[in-house]
Amino acid sequence: MNPLPHALPHGALSLSSLDERLLQPGLKGLPIDAPLRQGAIGVQLAPHGKTTMSPQLFGAQLANGAWGVTLANARQTQVAHRFGVRRVLIANQLVARSDVRAVLRLLHGDPDFECVVLADSLAGVARLAEEVAAQGLTRALPVLVELGLSGQRAGCRTEEEALTVARALAGAPGLALAGFEGYEGLIASGDHAADVQAVARFIDRLCALTLEADDEGLFETPEILVSAGGSSYFDLVARGLGKLHGLSKPLRPILRSGCYLTSDHGIYQRDLAKLDAREGRPAGQGLQPALEIWSVVQSRPEPGLAILTMGKRDASHDAGLPAPLLFHTPGPGAPKSLPAGCTIVKMNDQHAYLRLPEGDPIDAVLAVGDLVGCGISHPCTTFDRWPLLLAVDDDYVVRFGVNTFF
Secondary structure, eight states, rough: OOOOSSSSSOTTTOOHHTTEEEEOOOOOOOOOOSEHHHGGGSSSSOOOTTTTTHHHHHHHHHTTSSSOEESSSHHHHHHHHHHHHOEEEEEEESSSSSHHHHHHHEEEEEEEEEEEEEEEEEHHHHHHHHHHHHHHHSSEEEEEEEEEOTTTTSBBHHHHHHHHHHHHHHSSTTTEEEEEEEOGGGOOOSHHHHHHHHHHHHHHHHHHHHHHHHHHHOSSSSSSSEEESSSSSSSHHHHTTTTTTOOSSEEEEEEEOOOOTTTOOSHHHHHHHHHHHHHHTTTTTOOOOOEEEEEEEEEETTTTTEESSSTTTTSSTTBBOOOEEEEEEESSOOOOOOOTTOEEEEEEESEEEEOOOTTTTHHHOOTTTTTEEEESSOHHHHTTOEEEEEEEEEOOOEEEEEEEEO
């Protein structure tokens, strides 16, 4: 890979205020002993949108052609808007009056801002319509009807229910049916072949709903949006939505993958290996893991055990414990791979228990003060633990900082 630039492409977002932030000693993940202007990271130091909540990464994604940014709630939308994101899909129902009003205020005050929201019930449609009328929004609020899965998260359970909500949206003043949406990532039975078929059926249901609603003339937006796609089955989603033809208006199929940006060394690495196999691509040539947590060996209290200065407050553990990858003794030289059999077996709030394979030379080599780099499983619950992340090149030279706003 080529070395990273000293800044990400910004996608015309207003990020200068982040470069001017004065970072103070004690900031998690950045060992400085004097105040440092954030924009100077990468020049003076030489030693790294719901998934990341990072305006810099939003900007890079938009600059590389993203249609917009998917977010989870009104607060995240306010953060994105503050830094210049002008098209948002909120992939949840806005129900609290205060949340609906917050989004409507952004739309009312910024004619260039676009926001698409979800509904999966007549009650949800009514709440949106009441607030739009109360706020005097002069343009229709585009809404997607969410199709769900039985026993899973939100979303209409049947096509009939989804069409009932779509018809209500089409008849509600101030609202406009923009399309349909779903999340196939909840399909995970452990049987890969069965899951692939289930995902295909789910996307077929979304397409059939779209065609039926179009036949009824329910869509009121210039183009029809159909959205799905996590980071495990986006190939199947893209291929399935690509079969949707014959609509009365232009189609805008939207993937909402988030974890693709960094992938991981756990659930997504395994899922992407299956994706590579589905696509007939050689293993390891697709998306690569790009998120690591580095900590220090704090103690070697007994043979075969190293205690690291990393814990549940630093790394995700909801989808598997971190995977030890590399170690480095401070000084010249590149990090070295840890041998197979090194395993994080437990984490406390701020400690990780690294077990070393019995009889391996690493047990005599790894010392207090050494650095250990770990991969994680599930980026969504690691990004939110770090207000500032460091982006590094292949030689682990720090190039710039990336802020998060959770």
